[in-house]
Amino acid sequence: MVRALWLFLCLGFALPAMGQPKLQRIGVIHIGGTYEAVVAGFREGLKDLRLEEGKHLVLHVRDTKGSLAAVEPAAKQLVSERVDLLFTVTTSVSIRAKQATKAIPIVFYAGNDPVRAGLVDSFAKPGGRVTGIHHVGTPIADKRLQILHQVLPNARRVVAFHDPDNVVSRNGLALAGGAAPALKLELVPRPVASVAELIAGVRALRPGEFDAYFVVGDAVVTSGTPMIVGLARERRLPLVVQDLNLVENGALAGYGASYFDLGRLAAKYVQRVLAGTNPADLPVETYDKVQLGLNLRVARELGITVPQDVVLRADRVIR
Secondary structure: OHHHHHHHHHOOOOOOOOOOOOOEEEEEEEOOHHHHHHHHHHHHHHHHOOOOEOOOEEEEEEEOOOOOOOHHHHHHHHHHOOOOEEEEEOHHHHHHHHHHOOOOOEEEEEOOOOOOOOOOOOOOOOOOOEEEEEEOOHHHHHHHHHHHHHHOOOOOEEEEEEOOOOHHHHHHHHHHHHHOHHHOOEEEEEEOOOHHHHHHHHHOOOOOOOOEEEOOOOHHHHHHHHHHHHHHHHOOOOEEEEEHHHHHHOOOEEEEEOHHHHHHHHHHHHHHHHOOOOHHHOOOEEEOOOEEEEEHHHHHHOOOOOOHHHHHHOOEEEO
16 A cells, blocks of 8 residues: 555655645636626636635636527536536626526626516515626617717717617617607617628628717627727728727727626626525626716827817726
């Protein structure tokens, strides 16, 4: 027995540490593009909580690259890998992950009302195995269109790509569409079912056909927006988006939240669930911080003069 142990050690193997804590395994599902900022913020939030990857936990990240159809298989695969919890990014992804699983706890980021979406029973008492962070992304689609009007007072025709099969997208489009007549704007919807269709749709736009590009609360379109920033600028088409991070990367204006901050906030919920808190008893937190971001470099490149009163109201300005 002693000789066998000696050989085991000489060959370079290590005995398992007595009482070594089990690594927590977290499955992360997002659809790529701008939502990568949520995952980056989530990782930073875990570090803030002194939860180190490789020491305390392992992240199993699944980027479905703009495909909602790939969410359910990804969720089932993560369950088969015996992750302890799922962190799902966007309402649409969270709905599909919940439908694809039966017992695993889920922490979500949702831009649409999670009660209306069927994710939880109520904000105060979620019930079941799902809870998370809600940001009022979709409900402010009309206010975002007002921002577009203030930034581009001479705009008249605005294109909005959307997924007609996505209830979140339909809600956002309805809100924005209801606000358009009072602003003397024509909001023109263009249906797409994938990021590839979005890119093709932007490429097909004729010069001068629209005065601006407006992003509604649509997971597929939002995920693909970083990929069409260059195409839009080639067509001198200003973008008004909901993710403030995109303002730093070529959008003219953004009205919404920092996806990075939302991911960081969600890390606290994941920590609590992993520590034993029942999601059914963990109230959904509403993040209601909405900011206006402007990129004046893009404005100058496109020959746009943003009204000074709008610039003074902005929370972030890139000059």
